Amino acid sequence: MDRQRVDAWLEGYRRAWEQADTPAVLGLFTTDASYRSHPLRPAHTGHDGVAAYWAGATADQRDVRVRFGDPIVDGHRVAVEWWTLMRAGGDPVALVGCLLLAFAGDGRCRELRECWNVAEELVDPPADWGRLDPDPGGRAAEHARRWAQGYEAAWRAGDPEAAATRYAPDAHYRSEAFRDPHLGRDGVLAYTRQAYAAEADQDPRFGTPFASGASAAVEWWTTTLEDGHPATLIGTSVLTFTPDGLVATGRDYWFLEPGTHRPFDGWGG
Numbered sequence: 653m654d655r656q657r658v659d660a661w662l663e664g665y666r667r668a669w670e671q672a673d674t675p676a677v678l679g680l681f682t683t684d685a686s687y688r689s690h691p692l693r694p695a696h697t698g699h700d701g702v703a704a705y706w707a708g709a710t711a712d713q714r715d716v717r718v719r720f721g722d723p724i725v726d727g728h729r730v731a732v733e734w735w736t737l738m739r740a741g742g743d744p745v746a747l748v749g750c751l752l753l754a755f756a757g758d759g760r761c762r763e764l765r766e767c768w769n770v771a772e773e774l775v776d777p778p779a780d781w782g783r784l785d786p787d788p789g790g791r792a793a794e795h796a797r798r799w800a801q802g803y804e805a806a807w808r809a810g811d812p813e814a815a816a817t818r819y820a821p822d823a824h825y826r827s828e829a830f831r832d833p834h835l836g837r838d839g840v841l842a843y844t845r846q847a848y849a850a851e852a853d854q855d856p857r858f859g860t861p862f863a864s865g866a867s868a869a870v871e872w873w874t875t876t877l878e879d880g881h882p883a884t885l886i887g888t889s890v891l892t893f894t895p896d897g898l899v900a901t902g903r904d905y906w907f908l909e910p911g912t913h914r915p916f917d918g919w920g921g
Contacts, residue, residue, distance in 0.1 A: 653755050658723050658730055661759065666718045669736070672710040674703050682762045689766050691873075691886045692913055714739045721782025724864045724890075726793075728755045731862035731869035733890060733903070735777045735829075746775040748829045749905045750869060750888045752862065767871075767888040767905040769829045780824065780833075780901070785892040790866025795897040800858035800870050807856045807874065812844035820898040827904050852877040859920025866900075867892045871920050875912045884913040 661680060668677040678699050681687070687702045688695040689709070696705040710716075721733035730753040738745050749768025756762045799818050806814035819825065819840045826833050827843055834843045859871035869890045876883055887906030894900050 653725055653728055653730060653759065655723070655725055657759050658725050658732075661755075661761065662720050662723065662732065666720065669710070669718050670716045672713065672716070674706050674710075677706055678703055680761055681764075682756050682758075682760045685760075685762050685764070687764045688916075691765070691767075691907065691916065691919070692884075692909055712741045714742075719777065719782070721890075722784040722786070722867075724784065724792075724862050724867050724869055726862045726864050728757075729753065729862050730755065731888075731890070733782050733905075735781065737774050737776075743772060744774045746771040746773065746830075748777070750890060752869065752871065752888065765871075767886070767907070769905055771830050775830060778833075781829075781903070783901075784890070785866035785900070786864075787866040790864075790893065790895075791897070792866050792868040792891075792893060793861060793863035795866075795893040796861035796863050796868035796870055796891065798897055799868075799891065799893075799899060800861065800872075804856050804858050804872075807848075807854055810848050810851070810854070812841055812848050815844045815848075816841035818899055819902070820894050820900050823899055823902065825899070825902040829903065829905060850879050852880075857915070857920070866895075873915050873919065875914075878908070881910065882912045884909045884911065886913075 664680050681702055683699050686695045686697055696702050716738040719735045723730050723732040733750050735748045747770050752765040753761050754763040802818050803815055816837050819837050821837050824833050825840050834840050854874050854876040856874035862869040871888050873886050885908050887904055890903045891899050892901045
Protein backbone atom coordinates (compact mmCIF):
# COMPACT_ATOMS: atom_id res chain seq x y z
CA MET A 653 0.00 0.00 0.00
CA ASP A 654 1.22 3.49 -0.80
CA ARG A 655 0.21 6.62 1.08
CA GLN A 656 -2.24 7.73 -1.62
CA ARG A 657 -4.19 4.46 -1.49
CA VAL A 658 -4.17 4.49 2.30
CA ASP A 659 -5.51 8.05 2.40
CA ALA A 660 -8.27 7.10 -0.06
CA TRP A 661 -9.24 4.08 2.07
CA LEU A 662 -9.35 6.19 5.24
CA GLU A 663 -11.46 8.82 3.53
CA GLY A 664 -13.91 6.13 2.45
CA TYR A 665 -14.04 4.74 6.00
CA ARG A 666 -14.59 8.23 7.41
CA ARG A 667 -17.49 8.95 5.05
CA ALA A 668 -19.07 5.55 5.67
CA TRP A 669 -18.92 6.00 9.45
CA GLU A 670 -20.25 9.55 9.42
CA GLN A 671 -23.13 8.52 7.14
CA ALA A 672 -23.74 5.11 8.82
CA ASP A 673 -23.41 3.63 5.32
CA THR A 674 -23.00 -0.12 5.74
CA PRO A 675 -22.86 -0.95 1.99
CA ALA A 676 -20.11 1.65 1.54
CA VAL A 677 -18.01 0.23 4.35
CA LEU A 678 -18.34 -3.30 2.97
CA GLY A 679 -16.74 -2.11 -0.25
CA LEU A 680 -13.59 -1.33 1.76
CA PHE A 681 -13.16 -4.94 2.99
CA THR A 682 -12.42 -8.26 1.34
CA THR A 683 -15.24 -10.81 1.39
CA ASP A 684 -13.30 -12.91 3.93
CA ALA A 685 -12.17 -9.99 6.12
CA SER A 686 -11.65 -10.25 9.87
CA TYR A 687 -12.88 -7.21 11.83
CA ARG A 688 -12.06 -7.29 15.56
CA SER A 689 -13.64 -4.41 17.47
CA HIS A 690 -12.33 -5.59 20.87
CA PRO A 691 -9.52 -8.03 21.69
CA LEU A 692 -11.68 -10.15 24.01
CA ARG A 693 -14.63 -10.43 21.61
CA PRO A 694 -14.82 -12.78 18.62
CA ALA A 695 -13.86 -11.25 15.29
CA HIS A 696 -16.64 -10.27 12.88
CA THR A 697 -15.82 -12.28 9.78
CA GLY A 698 -16.74 -11.82 6.15
CA HIS A 699 -19.11 -9.25 4.73
CA ASP A 700 -22.03 -10.69 6.70
CA GLY A 701 -20.19 -10.38 9.99
CA VAL A 702 -18.89 -6.89 9.26
CA ALA A 703 -22.33 -5.73 8.10
CA ALA A 704 -24.06 -7.07 11.21
CA TYR A 705 -21.54 -5.46 13.53
CA TRP A 706 -21.43 -2.17 11.64
CA ALA A 707 -25.20 -1.78 11.42
CA GLY A 708 -25.58 -2.46 15.12
CA ALA A 709 -22.72 -0.22 16.20
CA THR A 710 -23.90 2.79 14.19
CA ALA A 711 -27.65 2.39 14.75
CA ASP A 712 -27.88 4.91 17.60
CA GLN A 713 -24.98 7.17 16.57
CA ARG A 714 -25.77 10.71 15.45
CA ASP A 715 -23.76 13.78 14.47
CA VAL A 716 -20.65 11.66 13.91
CA ARG A 717 -17.41 13.48 13.12
CA VAL A 718 -14.31 11.39 12.42
CA ARG A 719 -10.69 12.51 12.22
CA PHE A 720 -7.60 10.45 11.42
CA GLY A 721 -4.01 11.13 12.39
CA ASP A 722 -0.95 10.52 10.25
CA PRO A 723 -0.91 6.87 9.14
CA ILE A 724 2.06 4.54 9.57
CA VAL A 725 2.34 2.67 6.27
CA ASP A 726 4.45 -0.48 6.64
CA GLY A 727 4.06 -2.41 3.40
CA HIS A 728 0.61 -3.99 3.44
CA ARG A 729 0.20 -3.14 7.15
CA VAL A 730 -1.08 0.24 8.36
CA ALA A 731 -1.60 1.77 11.81
CA VAL A 732 -3.57 4.97 12.21
CA GLU A 733 -5.07 6.89 15.12
CA TRP A 734 -8.65 8.11 15.02
CA TRP A 735 -10.66 10.64 17.07
CA THR A 736 -14.46 10.56 16.77
CA LEU A 737 -17.06 12.83 18.35
CA MET A 738 -20.70 11.78 18.27
CA ARG A 739 -23.94 11.40 20.12
CA ALA A 740 -24.69 7.79 21.03
CA GLY A 741 -28.20 7.18 22.31
CA GLY A 742 -28.47 10.94 22.65
CA ASP A 743 -25.42 11.23 24.91
CA PRO A 744 -22.16 12.98 23.95
CA VAL A 745 -19.25 10.62 23.37
CA ALA A 746 -15.62 10.93 22.34
CA LEU A 747 -14.27 7.62 21.00
CA VAL A 748 -10.55 7.64 20.23
CA GLY A 749 -8.10 4.92 19.37
CA CYS A 750 -5.82 3.22 16.91
CA LEU A 751 -6.73 1.04 13.94
CA LEU A 752 -4.33 -1.75 12.97
CA LEU A 753 -4.97 -2.82 9.39
CA ALA A 754 -3.70 -5.38 6.89
CA PHE A 755 -4.52 -4.97 3.22
CA ALA A 756 -4.93 -7.31 0.27
CA GLY A 757 -3.26 -6.61 -3.05
CA ASP A 758 -6.39 -4.95 -4.44
CA GLY A 759 -6.35 -2.25 -1.74
CA ARG A 760 -9.20 -3.67 0.33
CA CYS A 761 -8.71 -4.37 4.03
CA ARG A 762 -8.51 -8.05 5.00
CA GLU A 763 -7.89 -7.59 8.71
CA LEU A 764 -8.77 -4.83 11.19
CA ARG A 765 -8.05 -4.63 14.90
CA GLU A 766 -9.04 -1.73 17.16
CA CYS A 767 -7.72 -0.39 20.45
CA TRP A 768 -9.65 2.52 21.94
CA ASN A 769 -10.68 4.66 24.89
CA VAL A 770 -13.98 6.45 25.42
CA ALA A 771 -15.16 9.57 27.27
CA GLU A 772 -18.77 10.50 27.90
CA GLU A 773 -18.30 14.07 26.73
CA LEU A 774 -17.27 15.87 23.56
CA VAL A 775 -13.52 16.31 23.97
CA ASP A 776 -11.51 17.81 21.12
CA PRO A 777 -8.09 16.30 20.40
CA PRO A 778 -5.07 18.13 21.82
CA ALA A 779 -2.82 19.98 19.39
CA ASP A 780 -0.16 17.26 19.47
CA TRP A 781 -2.56 14.40 18.74
CA GLY A 782 -2.16 12.38 15.55
CA ARG A 783 1.16 13.89 14.51
CA LEU A 784 3.97 11.54 13.56
CA ASP A 785 7.50 11.91 12.20
CA PRO A 786 7.71 11.05 8.47
CA ASP A 787 11.52 11.30 8.41
CA PRO A 788 12.38 8.98 5.48
CA GLY A 789 15.77 8.30 7.03
CA GLY A 790 14.28 7.19 10.32
CA ARG A 791 14.95 3.69 11.63
CA ALA A 792 11.59 3.17 13.31
CA ALA A 793 11.45 -0.62 12.84
CA GLU A 794 14.82 -1.10 14.56
CA HIS A 795 14.07 1.46 17.28
CA ALA A 796 10.60 0.01 17.97
CA ARG A 797 11.94 -3.52 18.35
CA ARG A 798 14.57 -2.31 20.82
CA TRP A 799 12.00 -0.25 22.71
CA ALA A 800 9.66 -3.23 22.95
CA GLN A 801 12.42 -5.56 24.14
CA GLY A 802 13.66 -3.08 26.73
CA TYR A 803 10.25 -2.04 27.95
CA GLU A 804 9.04 -5.63 28.19
CA ALA A 805 12.05 -6.55 30.36
CA ALA A 806 11.54 -3.49 32.56
CA TRP A 807 7.81 -4.12 32.94
CA ARG A 808 8.32 -7.79 33.75
CA ALA A 809 10.88 -6.85 36.41
CA GLY A 810 8.74 -4.02 37.79
CA ASP A 811 11.63 -1.62 37.18
CA PRO A 812 10.26 1.88 36.40
CA GLU A 813 13.74 3.40 36.14
CA ALA A 814 14.69 0.97 33.37
CA ALA A 815 11.42 1.70 31.55
CA ALA A 816 11.98 5.47 31.73
CA THR A 817 15.45 5.19 30.19
CA ARG A 818 13.75 4.20 26.92
CA TYR A 819 12.39 7.79 26.66
CA ALA A 820 14.20 10.99 25.65
CA PRO A 821 14.94 13.60 28.35
CA ASP A 822 12.34 15.90 26.76
CA ALA A 823 9.81 13.20 25.85
CA HIS A 824 6.10 14.01 25.55
CA TYR A 825 4.04 10.99 26.62
CA ARG A 826 0.30 10.46 27.07
CA SER A 827 -0.55 7.27 28.95
CA GLU A 828 -4.22 7.63 27.92
CA ALA A 829 -5.88 9.86 25.36
CA PHE A 830 -7.83 11.99 27.82
CA ARG A 831 -5.05 12.47 30.40
CA ASP A 832 -2.60 15.32 30.61
CA PRO A 833 0.81 14.47 29.14
CA HIS A 834 3.72 13.24 31.22
CA LEU A 835 6.53 15.61 30.31
CA GLY A 836 10.17 14.65 30.06
CA ARG A 837 11.85 11.49 31.28
CA ASP A 838 11.06 12.57 34.84
CA GLY A 839 7.37 12.71 33.99
CA VAL A 840 7.51 9.26 32.41
CA LEU A 841 9.32 7.92 35.49
CA ALA A 842 6.75 9.40 37.89
CA TYR A 843 3.89 7.83 35.93
CA THR A 844 5.63 4.47 35.57
CA ARG A 845 6.42 4.28 39.27
CA GLN A 846 2.77 4.85 40.08
CA ALA A 847 1.55 2.31 37.51
CA TYR A 848 4.00 -0.42 38.45
CA ALA A 849 3.29 0.02 42.17
CA ALA A 850 -0.28 -1.24 41.61
CA GLU A 851 0.83 -4.36 39.66
CA ALA A 852 2.30 -7.76 40.49
CA ASP A 853 3.06 -10.97 38.58
CA GLN A 854 2.92 -9.11 35.27
CA ASP A 855 3.59 -11.18 32.15
CA PRO A 856 3.91 -8.71 29.26
CA ARG A 857 4.46 -9.52 25.62
CA PHE A 858 4.78 -7.21 22.61
CA GLY A 859 3.72 -7.61 18.98
CA THR A 860 5.57 -6.97 15.74
CA PRO A 861 5.82 -3.17 15.26
CA PHE A 862 4.07 -1.29 12.49
CA ALA A 863 6.90 1.05 11.49
CA SER A 864 7.71 3.73 8.94
CA GLY A 865 10.12 6.67 8.93
CA ALA A 866 10.72 7.62 12.56
CA SER A 867 7.31 6.40 13.84
CA ALA A 868 5.85 3.09 14.98
CA ALA A 869 2.82 1.49 16.58
CA VAL A 870 3.39 -1.47 18.90
CA GLU A 871 0.79 -3.76 20.43
CA TRP A 872 1.20 -5.15 23.94
CA TRP A 873 -0.68 -7.60 26.14
CA THR A 874 -0.04 -8.41 29.80
CA THR A 875 -1.75 -10.46 32.43
CA THR A 876 -1.21 -9.09 35.91
CA LEU A 877 -2.54 -8.64 39.41
CA GLU A 878 -3.99 -5.13 39.55
CA ASP A 879 -4.30 -4.09 43.20
CA GLY A 880 -4.28 -7.80 44.01
CA HIS A 881 -6.97 -8.81 41.51
CA PRO A 882 -6.37 -10.77 38.27
CA ALA A 883 -6.54 -8.44 35.30
CA THR A 884 -5.46 -8.18 31.68
CA LEU A 885 -4.11 -4.98 30.14
CA ILE A 886 -4.18 -4.84 26.33
CA GLY A 887 -2.99 -1.84 24.35
CA THR A 888 -1.17 -0.11 21.54
CA SER A 889 1.58 2.50 21.84
CA VAL A 890 2.02 5.02 19.01
CA LEU A 891 5.60 6.31 19.12
CA THR A 892 8.07 8.61 17.42
CA PHE A 893 11.80 8.21 17.97
CA THR A 894 14.86 10.39 18.19
CA PRO A 895 17.76 9.51 15.83
CA ASP A 896 19.42 7.56 18.66
CA GLY A 897 16.32 5.43 19.28
CA LEU A 898 14.72 7.02 22.34
CA VAL A 899 11.00 7.76 22.42
CA ALA A 900 10.33 11.41 21.56
CA THR A 901 6.52 11.19 21.71
CA GLY A 902 4.22 8.42 22.83
CA ARG A 903 0.46 7.94 22.99
CA ASP A 904 -1.17 4.85 24.49
CA TYR A 905 -4.62 3.34 23.87
CA TRP A 906 -5.67 0.39 26.01
CA PHE A 907 -8.26 -1.84 27.64
CA LEU A 908 -8.10 -2.98 31.27
CA GLU A 909 -10.23 -6.09 31.66
CA PRO A 910 -10.91 -8.18 34.79
CA GLY A 911 -9.62 -11.73 34.80
CA THR A 912 -6.73 -13.51 33.11
CA HIS A 913 -7.00 -13.65 29.30
CA ARG A 914 -4.43 -14.93 26.81
CA PRO A 915 -3.93 -13.37 23.36
CA PHE A 916 -6.09 -14.68 20.55
CA ASP A 917 -4.53 -16.56 17.65
CA GLY A 918 -2.83 -14.13 15.31
CA TRP A 919 -2.54 -11.32 17.85
CA GLY A 920 0.54 -9.18 17.46
CA GLY A 921 1.50 -10.55 14.06
